[in-house]
Amino acid sequence: MSRNTVKKCLLLFSTGGLDALLSRKERPRKANDESFRKMLFGLLHEPPSLSGFNRTTWRMDDLQLALAAKGCPACDSVIREAIRAAGFRWKSAKVVLTSTDPQYREKLDHLQNVLSHLGEDERFFSVDEFGPFAVKAKPGRVLAGPGENPSVPQWQMSKGWLIATAALELSRNRLTHFYSRAKNTTEMIRMAKALLEEYRDARTLYLSWDAASWHVSKELLAFIEKHNGTADGRPRIELVPLPASAQFLNVIESVFSGMARAIIHNSDYSSVKAASEAIDRYFEERNRYFAEHPRRAGKKIWGNERTETVFDHTNNCKDPAYR
Numbered sequence: 001m002s003r004n005t006v007k008k009c010l011l012l013f014s015t016g017g018l019d020a021l022l023s024r025k026e027r028p029r030k031a032n033d034e035s036f037r038k039m040l041f042g043l044l045h046e047p048p049s050l051s052g053f054n055r056t057t058w059r060m061d062d063l064q065l066a067l068a069a070k071g072c073p074a075c076d077s078v079i080r081e082a083i084r085a086a087g088f089r090w091k092s093a094k095v096v097l098t099s100t101d102p103q104y105r106e107k108l109d110h111l112q113n114v115l116s117h118l119g120e121d122e123r124f125f126s127v128d129e130f131g132p133f134a135v136k137a138k139p140g141r142v143l144a145g146p147g148e149n150p151s152v153p154q155w156q157m158s159k160g161w162l163i164a165t166a167a168l169e170l171s172r173n174r175l176t177h178f179y180s181r182a183k184n185t186t187e188m189i190r191m192a193k194a195l196l197e198e199y200r201d202a203r204t205l206y207l208s209w210d211a212a213s214w215h216v217s218k219e220l221l222a223f224i225e226k227h228n229g230t231a232d233g234r235p236r237i238e239l240v241p242l243p244a245s246a247q248f249l250n251v252i253e254s255v256f257s258g259m260a261r262a263i264i265h266n267s268d269y270s271s272v273k274a275a276s277e278a279i280d281r282y283f284e285e286r287n288r289y290f291a292e293h294p295r296r297a298g299k300k301i302w303g304n305e306r307t308e309t310v311f312d313h314t315n316n317c318k319d320p321a322y323r
Contacts, residue, residue, distance in 0.1 A: 009021060029078075029081075030074060030078050031078050031079075031081040031082040031085060032082075032085070035072075036072055036074065036082070037082055037086070039067065039070060039072050040063070040067065040074075040079065040082055040083075041086070043058070043063060043066050043067070044058060044063075044083075044088075048062055048066075051066045051069075053066075060076050060079065060080075063079055064076065064079070067079075098245065099243045099244060099245045099246040100244060100245050101211075101243035101244040101245065101246065103243065104243040104246070107241065107242065107243045108243060108249070110240065111208065111240050111242070111249075114206055114240055115170070118171065118206075119203070119204075121201075121202055121203040121204075122202060122203055122204045122205075122206065123169050123171060123195075123199050123202050123204070123205050123206065123235075124169070124170045124171065124206040124208065124240075125167040125168065125169055125170070125195060125205065125206065125207050125208065126167065126168045126170060126208055126209075126250055126251040126252040127165075127166070127167045127168075127188075127191060127207055127208065127209040127215075127252065128165075128166065128209060128210065128247075128250055128252045128253065128256070129163055129164065129165045129166075129180065129183050129187075130163070130164040130165075130166065130256045130259070130260075131161065131162050131163040131164055132161045132162065132163045133161060133162060133264070134158040134159075134160075134161050135158060135159040135160045135161060135162065135269050135271065135272050135274075135275045136156045136157070136158050136159060136268070137152045137153065137156060137267075137268040138152065138264055138265055138266060138267050138268070139152045139265070139266065140261075140265030140266025140267070141265070141266065142266050159269070159270070159271055159272060160271065160272035161272070162179060162272060162275060162276060162279075163179065163180045163181070163182070163183065164177055164178075164179055164180075164279060165177065165178055165179070165180045165183075165187050165190075165191055166252060166255075166256075166283075167191055167195060167207075167252070168251060168252040168255055169199075170251065172290060172291075172294060173286075173290040173295060174287050174290060174291075175252075175255060175283050175286060175287060176191075176194060176195060176198060177279075177283055178190070178191075178194065179276060183212070183214060184214045185214045185217040185219045185220045187214075188209075188214055188215060188217075188220050189219075189220060189223050192205075192207065192220075192223070192224070192227075192237060195207075196227075196234060196235055196237070199235060200234060200235065202235045203235060203236070204235060204236045204237075204238055205235045205236070205237050205238070206238050206239075206240050207237060207238070207239055207240065208239075208240045208241065208242060208250070209241065209242065209250070210241075210242050210244075210246065210247050210250055211241060211242065211243070211244040211245070211246075215241070216241065224237045224239065255286075259279065259282050259283070262282060263278045263279065263282050
């Protein structure tokens with residue numbers, strides 16, 4: 001050891017004892033340097049195009065080149081350490097649905113008020129269509145053995161297509177459905193007539209659906225007005241529309257998601273008839289279950305729904321991958 005090193009050690013021992021002499025010396029870290037951090041985050045807050053990179057997001061290699069060009073070279077571990085220390089993380093943006101209805105709060109309050117005061121002789125329906133979807137081999141999760149690589153051809157000959165129009169009665173979790181050839185006002189009137197026949201002992205039927213054009217057409221409103229004017233002991237129909245772009249409030253989407261995950265994903269039905277029979281059986285078994293176990297929509301049901309079938313403005317009933 002050199003004389004200077006010995007003197008330094010003696011000084012440390014005399015001032016701080018053995019702990020000061022043997023303690024690890026903290027070296028200044030570049031990731032903690034304030035000037036480096038300012039230069040790094042100044043770059044991160046700019047689009048890469050301003051630094052000559054034809055990209056919309058930064059890559060580590062680009063950051064290193066940009067820092068080196070500014071006279072502050074740094075390795076990737078130093079850059080990552082500085083970013084993590086500041087609380088930043090690389091994350092992917094998710095696509096979310098946000099209602100653009102200026103009357104969102106008013107419509108939501110009205111809907112919740114109807115549900116909270118629903119009488120024993122009143123029924124509230126969540127109505128929507130599933131499809132159209134092509135009947136062909138569908139991808140999905142499958143238990144594969146060693147060496148197996150399940151795949152579905154990208155290009156297939158469709159065996160046909162289906163649209164299932166359905167209404168979920170929230171008080172008893174009962175679902176009414178039929179198959180349509182189109183999404184239009186005629187099918188909505190058909191559904192209203194089917195519900196009037198099935199629930200003819202009720203006093204009022206509340207129909208709730210999204211803001212699709214065929215759900216608010218003049219022809220449909222005229223049918224409802226004419227029916228209510230001549231009801232004469234039959235149930236009245238009241239519309240409780242959802243806010244625009246608020247399919248996440250449509251409770252029946254949760255049932256559709258559960259149905260798709262159970263019998264549509266990973267399927268390869270031989271015909272439209274086979275696919276419709278599977279859907280019929282699913283809904284029949286579901287209705288039978290809730291007939292034997294009465295329960296309002298709102299708790300765990302059937303075991304396949306993506307979310308609980310409950311009206312909640314924080315719910316996201318629609319599975320973006322269910323089609």
